[in-house]
Amino acid sequence: MKKHRIGLAAVAFAVALPVLASAQAAQGFAPEAAPDVLKPAVKAADEALATLKARMTARLMQELQAGGPLRAVNVCRDEAPAIAAEISRTSGVVVGRTSHRLRNAGNQPPAWAQAAVAATAGRKAADVAPVAFALGDRVGVLRPIAMAGPCARCHGGAGEVNPETAAAIRAAYPQDQATGFAEGDLRGFAWAEARVGAALAATSTAAGPVGDPLLAKGKALFAEANPRCIMCHTVEGKGNPASVLDGVGLRLDRAEIVKWLRDPKAQAQRLGKTRKPAMVPYPEFEDAEIEALAAYIASLPKP
Numbered sequence: 026m027k028k029h030r031i032g033l034a035a036v037a038f039a040v041a042l043p044v045l046a047s048a049q050a051a052q053g054f055a056p057e058a059a060p061d062v063l064k065p066a067v068k069a070a071d072e073a074l075a076t077l078k079a080r081m082t083a084r085l086m087q088e089l090q091a092g093g094p095l096r097a098v099n100v101c102r103d104e105a106p107a108i109a110a111e112i113s114r115t116s117g118v119v120v121g122r123t124s125h126r127l128r129n130a131g132n133q134p135p136a137w138a139q140a141a142v143a144a145t146a147g148r149k150a151a152d153v154a155p156v157a158f159a160l161g162d163r164v165g166v167l168r169p170i171a172m173a174g175p176c177a178r179c180h181g182g183a184g185e186v187n188p189e190t191a192a193a194i195r196a197a198y199p200q201d202q203a204t205g206f207a208e209g210d211l212r213g214f215a216w217a218e219a220r221v222g223a224a225l226a227a228t229s230t231a232a233g234p235v236g237d238p239l240l241a242k243g244k245a246l247f248a249e250a251n252p253r254c255i256m257c258h259t260v261e262g263k264g265n266p267a268s269v270l271d272g273v274g275l276r277l278d279r280a281e282i283v284k285w286l287r288d289p290k291a292q293a294q295r296l297g298k299t300r301k302p303a304m305v306p307y308p309e310f311e312d313a314e315i316e317a318l319a320a321y322i323a324s325l326p327k328p
Contacts, residue, residue: 053141053156056166063221066164067157070217073118074168077215080108086175094178094190101128101179102197107274107323114240114324117220122170124213128180128194128203137165138216145169150211162221167214172206180206243321246314257304262328272327282319286310 059067084104088096105122113119123134125146134142137158145153150171158165177185179194182205186194194201206212247254255264259271273282284292289304310318 053158053167056155056157059157059164063157063159063164066219066221067166069116069118070157070164070166070219071168073112073116073120073219074166074215074217076112076116077109077120077122080112081105084108089175089178094187095193097179098190098193098197103278104275106131106278107276110274110324111326115326119218120216122213122215124170124203126202126205126213128198128201130198130200134214135165135216135218138167138214141167142214145211148211149209151209153211160218163218164221166217166219168216169211170213170215172208172210172212174208176206176212177208180204180212182207239317239320240324242314243317243319243324246310246318247321257302260322260325269328270322271325273325274323275327277323279316279319279323282322283315286315286319 056067056071081100084100085097088100109120109122121132121135123132123138123142125142127133137160141156150169153169155166155168157167172180179186179190180203186204194204203212247260254260254270257265257268259266259269261271277285285304286307289300289306292298293300293304307315307318
């Protein structure tokens with residue numbers, strides 16, 4: 026099997042922070058009370074979280090109105106991770122959602138947020154304030170998510186989630202714990218990690234934000250795979266417009282993209298897709314390389 030020797034560029038940040046950073050890393054502070062040296066990072070985190078909230082709310086409401094809660098379940102399962110990944114890539118601020126009662130087991134809180142998430146479990150959202158943490162060269166921000174009326178159709182108690190929706194949720198999330206919330210309850214948090222000072226601008230690169238090194242490796246592997254890819258696809262605005270991969274991460278998660286790359290014939294048969302010419306496999310790439318390539322493709326922004 027072909028071995029690649031691709032060196033990932035190391036990114037080093039030298040940011041001078043006062044001693045208070047280590048003292049506040051364990052104890053949160055109000056975002057609006059951030060010291061001057063941290064304010065730009067807190068602002069960047071809040072802007073990224075506002076984008077995440079706006080995009081997720083718009084998609085969920087669109088699907089609820091078009092097809093009810095079953096369509097909303099599909100948005101959370103299929104689109105939410107890609108939306109968060111795209112915002113992280115384009116803003117340089119890593120964002121996500123978490124809770125003390127998870128629906129998606131992949132949404133575990135970051136290490137710096139675990140204590141705060143656990144300590145607020147079972148409270149009303151109105152009683153939980155946003156909180157920020159100094160993390161050395163980064164700032165972490167948690168903002169509470171309140172249980173709102175429309176959310177009850179997927180997250181409510183007995184009698185609020187209809188049997189068809191409940192069955193779809195169990196199928197999509199076998200370990201679901203995110204039901205039984207009442208309006209106004211703290212349902213979870215949106216979280217963000219932003220780099221401090223000069224490091225903030227440096228994180229948004231063609232290789233993606235620091236924290237996902239797979240993107241840099243995947244971009245390099247994609248360059249090796251060409252020109253096969255752009256014979257059939259448009260990538261970063263270049264290639265065949267008949268099939269645009271830019272924004273594909275909004276429709277397919279990494280696992281689905283991996284399936285297409287590993288065995289496109291089997292994937293096409295499984296989904297009943299007909300491609301002319303048929304997509305070719307990439308036998309020269311090892312499993313870890315396929316994963317990196319899929320990460321890069323999933324991160325491509327929608328034009």
